[in-house]
Amino acid sequence: MPVDQIPIGTFSRITHLSQKALRLYDERGLLVPAARDICTGYRYYTFAQVERGIRIRHLLWLGFGLSEVEAILEARERGDAGTIREHFARRLAETEREIGRLHAIAEVLRTQDPLNGGFRMSITEPVIKDIPATRALSRRERGVYQEAIPRMIGEICAYVYPADGRQPAAKVTGPIMFICHDEEYRETDADIEVALPIAGSVNLDGTAIGVVTLPAGRFASVLHTGPYPGVGKAYERLFAYMNEHRLVPAGPSRELYLNDPAEVPEDELLTEVQFPVEDLPLSP
Structure with a gap:
């Protein structure tokens, strides 16, 4: 195996993306392995793909859906900062609404009248x-x-x-x-x-x-x-x-x-x- 080929298991540990998720991203074209074993179908990645994997994990942690992650990464490849800012502004507004909802729930639970x-x-x-x-x-x-x-x-x-x-x-x-x-x-x-x-x-x-x-x-x-x-x-x-x-x-x-x-x-x-x-x- 070439030095620059990382088995899917190792790549999963490095990026903190599960193998199941990596197979899904492969099917969607979001993160396609650099090589695949002809006999076993086993996936291999390169060190250059680690950054993209970690970026995907970070965007998912921020709450973006896979379609939004795809759009953001495509915009990044084009150098389209405006589109990325729009996605982030929408996600921020959604997050602030959710924070407000959770604060309201916390206040009710703190002072609740069970009856x-x-x-x-x-x-x-x-x-x-x-x-x-x-x-x-x-x-x-x-x-x-x-x-x-x-x-x-x-x-x-x-x-x-x-x-x-x-x-x-x-x-x-x-x-x-x-x-x-x-x-x-x-x-x-x-x-x-x-x-x-x-x-x-x-x-x-x-x-x-x-x-x-x-x-x-x-x-x-x-x-x-x-x-x-x-x-x-x-x-x-x-x-x-x-x-x-x-x-x-x-x-x-x-x-x-x-x-x-x-x-x-x-x-x-x-x-x-x-x-x-x-x-x-x-x-x-």
């Missing part, structure tokens, strides 16, 4: 409200709830309340809200709208914010007090009420955020959940 599924909260009895049509500033896009909602809220608030101390850009007439336009929960590519009720004229030049009229309707409503991850219990209470009163959803749900998480403890966060409803049709 309420781990959340300290209260929920009011549901009521029916007739809500008029409402003019509002709006941002709507597709994305991930945990990332898009706080960012879009920040964009609207930054427009309305300029950081340089100028007068507010609009007269606010109600709490900011999240409107869910999907009929099912989506981990990604969710249809998300954030809206802030206003009155009077606004100048939206140079912004991605629009003005919409939220439709009037008859809404079932419940008020949740407690951390945002526990709001699911409010939906549970609301749907039980709707079932009891023979009501069915008639449009997108709304979550109204009645106070600021930067100003009050999590246990005091107020979220009103609203669902437009109509009576269940009578059976023939």
Whole structure:
């Protein structure tokens, strides 16, 4: 065996990549052995391939999938730093979202109330409200709830309340809200709208914010007090009420955020959940 040929077992120990993984990378063309024994099919690598193997392991440790690893290594071979920065920026955003989720889980586990599924909260009895049509500033896009909602809220608030101390850009007439336009929960590519009720004229030049009229309707409503991850219990209470009163959803749900998480403890966060409803049709 030539000196520069490294058996797959030794190459596995050097790079900390399992032989099973190395065979997969060979099949994908991601890390192809320099030589293969004609009789046994045994794979051999070169010392020059060690760097690529270690780079693959490092990218996998950072959380990239194999397709992303392939794209990053191809971009590196082309000297395309821009593409690599884009991949790293996306992975950083995903990691920060996961850190936030884990912090929230840790806080719940630290202060859990076992009788309420781990959340300290209260929920009011549901009521029916007739809500008029409402003019509002709006941002709507597709994305991930945990990332898009706080960012879009920040964009609207930054427009309305300029950081340089100028007068507010609009007269606010109600709490900011999240409107869910999907009929099912989506981990990604969710249809998300954030809206802030206003009155009077606004100048939206140079912004991605629009003005919409939220439709009037008859809404079932419940008020949740407690951390945002526990709001699911409010939906549970609301749907039980709707079932009891023979009501069915008639449009997108709304979550109204009645106070600021930067100003009050999590246990005091107020979220009103609203669902437009109509009576269940009578059976023939």
